[in-house]
Amino acid sequence: MDGQQKKKIEFNIIKNDSTDGHGGFGVGALSLENVSPVIIDVEAGEAVVDVGAMHARSAVEKGIKFLPNKEEVPNGKPYWLVWVAIERRAEGPYYAGVTACEMTVDREIRRGYKSLPEHVNKLDKALKRKIMVDHMDAKSKNVLKEFLVKHDAGMWERSSDELKKQLS
Template identity: 60%
Template sequence: MSEEKKKKSNQFTIMKDDSTDGHGGYGVGSISLENISPVIIDPNEDRAFVDMGAMHARSEVERRVKFLPNKEEVPNGKLYWIVWVTVEREDTGAYYHGVTGCEVRVDRSIKRAYKSMPEHVNHMDKSMKGHVIVDHMDERSKQLLGDFLRDFDAEMWENSAEELKQALPKQ
């Protein structure tokens, strides 16, 4: 697949409807996941991509492995990050609202992997609330994430908070 086709297939899910738009009907006050997308950071292959399968623990890196609750049980696991990216819209346009990274370790040779489910749930929630939590990520992964977000949509990057720009500086 060409690089251009790959880039076009990596699409963020942007909010379509607001469940609290004043109609007062079913779903008012419910949480909508329509504006959050999982970005997979693979520092082993120097790539970053959107994989909506991660919403249900079915991303490319999560398939065909059994998850274990202890990192020590996957000592030779390759490092990946699932980064929850929330997009919001203001009068000035769309912007990256929340960005939170969660570690995943995968050892394909033993078909085992590690991730903390509570961390993923909490970080997804914090992303939707506008938090930026990437300081625990390695520098290469932060660089890949920052480049991906800037390249994906420069205008959304420019509209984003300074906190995000400081957390993912351009190298």
């Protein structure tokens, strides 16, 4: 790639024309290629990227029937699904949108709790470059911060003060 063809990381229209120019289904659809779902295991204090979460098929979600009421899953293990959107500016890429959604899973009864509308809305907010992680518990905020810094310290440094404030 020469300097003229450098790929710009941003909100893209479908990367490769999946319609081969015929103008059918999917034309003009937004690509989610610059958003990554990060799953935080609250008890273990671990964070991993799991692209399966884009379609509610992460390792945590597989084989679980999700119920809309948290009370129906009293022994659910807590998780956070964090949507991380990356943007690029002249200085380099940064974490532009970061939003978190609650989720619980009880493997024993194969049930869990999550609010699908909340998950979709938070994905949308991350795509719109919003920072919404203030409601997370302190331990999970720290896990997320460490994960983002370890993934790319430069991206963390270039990120907004709002993100740093909400995760401090």
